[in-house]
Amino acid sequence: MNFEFEEEHRILRDSVREFAEKEIMPYGKEYDEKGEYPWEIFRKAAKLGYVAADIPEKYGGAGLDYLGCAIIAEEFTRADSSIGSAVLTASLGCPMVKYFGTEEQKERYLPKVVKGETPSAIAITEPDAGSDVQAIKTKAERVDGGWKLNGTKTFITNGSVSEWVVILAKTQPDAGYRGISAFLVETGWDGYEARRIKKMGLNCHDTAEIYLKDVFVPETHIIGQENFGFYQLMRFFNESRVFVGAVQLGMAVGAYERALEYAKQRKAFGKPLIEHQAIQFKLADMWKDIEAAKLLIYKAAWLIDRGKANPALSSAAKLFASETAIKATYEALQIFGGYGYSKEYDIERYYRDARVGTIYEGTSEIQKLIIARAIAGKLRL
Template structure:
């Protein structure tokens, strides 16, 4: 396993750095964070960054997951707020690519790769977050159509996305084996959205999604009936690696700010970075980031080679998000009172870091997955 970036990955990293410097930061300064950044999203497609790990035959980059996480981390490290957009957009792409029919792939993947269509993943419900198999949204087959009824919450890109991958119950009483997955397009009668939620520290566009007798063609079923839970969990295994990447990017950004500030801020006649107490904090922050990054890279490396990676993906997500929370909190501490001010960057990073411990399966769920896999290996 090579820990250095390949030549192609380094070129991707430089492409991202140039894009963020020349276009992303000026865009945010001019327009703010209220509206979804459609021009920036479209530009991701133009640059070939909107479908990095997906097949070239459907417009993707045909690159590996290791290259994908390099881009996600760099987008986040540079403060573009596009790493999470790309990560969420990638979940429906992954599902359609892995489980969709050829017709579905041809219809959606090329347009998503060009960033002409934005994707969203709709699983969570008011009473089914970590208990994903307990969803209540129903899909009833009537002739050659399905009728969807129910509600989803905390759906990133809700109201903005063009393509929603929706999990719904097709056979009641069978638990996870009664869940199926569907494509629902924006504009479908019966598809409605709630008010925009505002997660702390994040410019995400997140809404409730309602299905009020929402009628979709039978051909919008992904895979077979009863496979929806497997579809969702397969996507989340990969999604956990991408959450690790964006969380590490957030942590690295906060560390870079704190390290620089420690050389600028003077106290007791010298830079605070000359005090051992601050040095120990910086050392722990750097070591934590590097450790999480290496586990993330291993998870991606295993995935790229077709090897089991769900254990490492959960470890990467757990370590990266916990590390990001600690590093951003310590960055605020190093800044002192200034760290709590909105005029300085680290307070926003601390608030952004928190969501990573919750999405794609809470970190308590990750610990359950890790323990289960360890015990399974022992018994085998």
């Protein structure tokens, strides 16, 4: 057992950190206030191979392993919770294409994301179906030469800035989860419309409601096998949850480091905050949870890299890291006192941005259901 990064991962972490501190960290406040998608930073990150870094070199990607992707995620949101996560989630639509797409789909759509031409998206959630994926109502009906899609998707990251979106729809409406298929849809096609949603945080993210009205999807654009979309999605979540866990971990680290620095400088009752035991305990708890989250995430990523993805461990990593981020940003804001609540410092943004971590990519309750099924022997471990 080895708890140290290999040299390639150490070098990667150092170079990503250098990039993130220079190109991401200084702009967090500005983009949060403007509420604009950080196009320029996305393109710079893509140029260095940091966007969808797991995509094979054959399609223009860096071909990194999953641990490498987790390292990039952690460093990006350590630098800034909003921009970091906006750039990282540009890859959201890619895994379904990478694993289940045709060669033609991979060659045509993956390079656009890794080169920084467009972010990608995956649209599962609907106004009446979030956690319960099998309850989606978006329909794909067979027509001459392909399918016709109708329905509404909501809370879709990059739904109005992406050139293409993976859409989950019912191909057999009465078959529950056995009747779902995945489609690759270009957002410029007739009948696709998206409207941005206002949120509590992640203000520079594009989060959209999508309206699909008789969108024609050619035969060539189904992803994988018809009616196998749900199974494909479960494979997607095994990996994406570790990635999102790393995104949330970076937020916890960013908040902790800022609070530690502040506690060393700010004085109360004649001594630095860090010399007050109540503040020391907060920082000690943050450090302890961050270390535990790292172990879960790195192990889950390590297993994925060995072809042994463990759904329960992926869920545990996402669950623990996202709850750690909420606790860490809450306590960091407390350590900053009134300044933490002001827009002068980054902490209020970290606090708002971290909050969604226990909701998206499967809520904490859903992660616990998966873990519980696994330990009850009802899910492969």
